[in-house]
Amino acid sequence: MKTKIREIDSAAFQLEFVRGVIDSLLHEVAVIDASGAVVAFNRRWGAFAEENGGRSDAVSAGANYLEITRVAAEAGDAYARRALDGLQAILAGRQKEFVMEYPCNAPGRERWFLMYAARAAGSSPAIVVSHTDVTERVRAQAKLGEATEQLRRVDQRKDQFLATISHELRNPLSSICNAVYVLGHEMAEAKVDGKQEKLVSLIGRQAEHLIHLVDDLLEVSRIAQGKIELKRQRIDLIDVLRHAIEMAMPKIELGGHDLRTELPSAPIELDADPVRLTQIFANLLNNAAKYMEPRGTIWMIAERRGSEAVVTVRDTGVGIPADMLPRIFDLFTQVDRSLGHSEGGLGIGLALVKDLLALHGGTIEAQSEGVGKGSTFVVRLPLTHGAHEPPGC
Numbered sequence: 120m121k122t123k124i125r126e127i128d129s130a131a132f133q134l135e136f137v138r139g140v141i142d143s144l145l146h147e148v149a150v151i152d153a154s155g156a157v158v159a160f161n162r163r164w165g166a167f168a169e170e171n172g173g174r175s176d177a178v179s180a181g182a183n184y185l186e187i188t189r190v191a192a193e194a195g196d197a198y199a200r201r202a203l204d205g206l207q208a209i210l211a212g213r214q215k216e217f218v219m220e221y222p223c224n225a226p227g228r229e230r231w232f233l234m235y236a237a238r239a240a241g242s243s244p245a246i247v248v249s250h251t252d253v254t255e256r257v258r259a260q261a262k263l264g265e266a267t268e269q270l271r272r273v274d275q276r277k278d279q280f281l282a283t284i285s286h287e288l289r290n291p292l293s294s295i296c297n298a299v300y301v302l303g304h305e306m307a308e309a310k311v312d313g314k315q316e317k318l319v320s321l322i323g324r325q326a327e328h329l330i331h332l333v334d335d336l337l338e339v340s341r342i343a344q345g346k347i348e349l350k351r352q353r354i355d356l357i358d359v360l361r362h363a364i365e366m367a368m369p370k371i372e373l374g375g376h377d378l379r380t381e382l383p384s385a386p387i388e389l390d391a392d393p394v395r396l397t398q399i400f401a402n403l404l405n406n407a408a409k410y411m412e413p414r415g416t417i418w419m420i421a422e423r424r425g426s427e428a429v430v431t432v433r434d435t436g437v438g439i440p441a442d443m444l445p446r447i448f449d450l451f452t453q454v455d456r457s458l459g460h461s462e463g464g465l466g467i468g469l470a471l472v473k474d475l476l477a478l479h480g481g482t483i484e485a486q487s488e489g490v491g492k493g494s495t496f497v498v499r500l501p502l503t504h505g506a507h508e509p510p511g512c
């Protein structure tokens with residue numbers, strides 16, 4: 120069926136049509152002239168005036184909108200002041216439009232409006248002013264703000280709890296470790312029965328494991344509270360990587376893994392904290408060894424790329440499912456499976472790695488083709504200024 124479009128032929132019809140359109144708008148709309156007088160307004164504008172009882176003078180035709188705004192501004196209404204400045208700037212041609220959100224306390228209920236004013240087309244200066252009720256959105260935003268603030272407070276309490284509990288656990292654990300160490304020595308010297316010696320060494324190992332966990336928690340708390348300060352110095356990244364390998368070697372050997380390195384012979388200079396960097400790479404190597412069936416392969420490759428040092432740690436281990444890739448750097452996040460987790464760990468290592476790298480201006484990215492397909496971690500760190508690769512190298 121063919122749609123017929125009625126010709127808008129008469130001026131009277133056009134006027135009626137335009138009025139109909141403007142009245143159907145969900146915004147209160149009015150036109151004010153250069154003197155500030157309201158020369159036209161739509162149905163909602165009029166209704167709003169009535170609703171606000173006693174303020175119809177503010178919005179009826181012939182009223183001076185600028186004048187009314189000025190009176191309110193001079194009485195100390197900050198929103199009226201902004202509106203007045205905006206309207207005057209449009210009339211003076213200094214700006215084309217003006218937007219402001221403001222509260223409007225109609226009797227019995229608080230509402231929020233979005234005021235939009237723009238220069239009207241035409242030869243003499245005039246402004247189209249519209250007000251849109253945005254109360255629902257403002258209320259939703261306020262609720263969201265409150266919920267976010269509540270979450271922030273809960274998160275802060277969790278950080279405080281972690282800091283306190285790790286701090287409180289650290290000292291007794293150290294004492295236990297020291298005591299077990301002394302006991303172990305004395306028992307060895309006194310050649311005490313082998314079973315008791317084994318038990319003491321088990322207590323020692325477990326206490327050390329606990330200390331390790333508590334230290335990780337303490338580190339997380341320190342980072343959350345901005346208490347970690349890097350001890351930066353000019354270092355060679357290759358030395359750091361060798362040190363990290365040394366630290367991770369016992370675990371790599373325990374799994375019977377093969378570690379292959381590609382480290383350049385020339386130094387890669389960084390302004391960095393060597394202890395923290397070693398911690399970062401030892402963590403990555405430990406993870407590679409931990410999340411891999413025995414006799415896997417680990418690669419550590421270091422290179423310069425432009426103004427960056429890039430270190431890749433790759434393994435042939437269990438891999439990481441695609442949906443977990445963006446999340447494994449979040450605190451306490453672990454992929455749900457058994458391999459590797461039997462050794463314990465709280466899901467702190469990678470969060471620490473990421474935060475420590477960020478303190479150095481570096482980044483880390485995880486890649487994996489999926490479960491069973493191995494994992495690759497790529498670390499990028501800024502080279503010391505002036506130590507960039509010469510062009511053409």
Ligand SMILES: Nc1ncnc2c1ncn2[C@@H]1O[C@H](COP(=O)(O)OP(=O)(O)OP(=O)(O)O)[C@@H](O)[C@H]1O
Nearest residue numbers: 406407410438447453454464465466467468469494
């Ligand atoms: N090389 C890897 N291969 C496969 N999965 C990995 C690898 N590295 C990390 N993951 C996954 O990411 C999770 C988070 O690692 P992260 O190092 O933060 O914690 P964790 O090793 O579980 O415990 P923690 O490091 O605190 O002792 C791990 O639990 C593991 O599921």
Ligand SMILES: [Mg+2]
Nearest residue numbers: 406464468469
């Ligand atoms: Mg780990």
